[in-house]
Amino acid sequence: MKEKLGRRTLRLLLSAILLPTILMLSSGCATTMSNVDIDPPTSGILHYLQQSSMANVSDNGYQVQASGMDGTDRLVSGSNKLSLRVLDPSGKPVTKFTEDMTKLMHLIIVSRDLSSFQHLHPTYAGEGRFEATADFATGGEYLLIEEFVPDNEQITVTKQWVRITGEERAETALVPSHGTVQTIVDGLSATISVMPDLDSLKAGQMVMLDYHLTDAKTGEPVELDPYLGTAGHCVILNEQANQYVHVHAMAEMSSGSNVMFHTAFPAAGKYRIWGQFQYKGEVVVIPFDVEVQP
Structure with missing residues (x-):
């Protein structure tokens, strides 16, 4: 009390x-x-x-290559298995990560109109690659935001848009x-x-x-x-x-x-x-x- x-x-x-x-x-x-x-x-x-806050943190020169588990860029509405490969500023895979808020990577996924939101925690598979399963309710554009701490460096945030194949709905x-x-x-x-x-x-x-x-x-x-x-x-x-x-x-x-x-x-x-x-x-x-x- x-x-x-x-x-x-x-x-x-x-x-x-x-x-x-x-x-x-x-x-x-x-x-x-x-x-x-x-x-x-x-x-x-x-x-x-x-x-206590983090606003528009830089990608610090890192990038994340997102694709389907089959290695293609084709993603469809419904459940998808994603592959996320983290590359350092020189283009080499990052092999060392530090936990941030108990996870090695935080993956935020939102639809173009912000009506759909997911906060996922991909599993590290080695050689700079993470795996995650995401659900896309409809077709259209979605923003992938990846947060991670590479090579004992500072928090890094990368962003990329992906297009999901499937029936699209009116934006809200x-x-x-x-x-x-x-x-x-x-x-x-x-x-x-x-x-x-x-x-x-x-x-x-x-x-x-x-x-x-x-x-x-x-x-x-x-x-x-x-x-x-x-x-x-x-x-x-x-x-x-x-x-x-x-x-x-x-x-x-x-x-x-x-x-x-x-x-x-x-x-x-x-x-x-x-x-x-x-x-x-x-x-x-x-x-x-x-x-x-x-």
């Missing part, structure tokens, strides 16, 4: 510290987030917060939310509050995403399981899928049914956010849309 009370107090305290900081950073008369990025702090609260548009988000997914009721509020989000601004998860039937708070070494993950993509952010939960601000993330949206536009949590051994993905002003 004391531990929960302490974490709750810490959450309230940090929120009280961060809210004026957020307002200060978003005003025209003070330091902006871009200046913090140019001259990043090495200690203190801003340093801690910046370590993003619908930005307003106020506090309320949604039910896989038996969990999620209340998502955002600071600053959803109608005031600006590019480069420090943003807090706070998820409160309860049982959809009883309304009682749930006890989440750790997911990939943390309380939750958020993957964020803009409408054009060229701005990518992957955020891990803030450990000291997350416990039980409450999970908090810190992030910043790199540019103006519409974004989809996929919150990912584990409950009773199952991964639950909670999406919602936002619109970010310049």
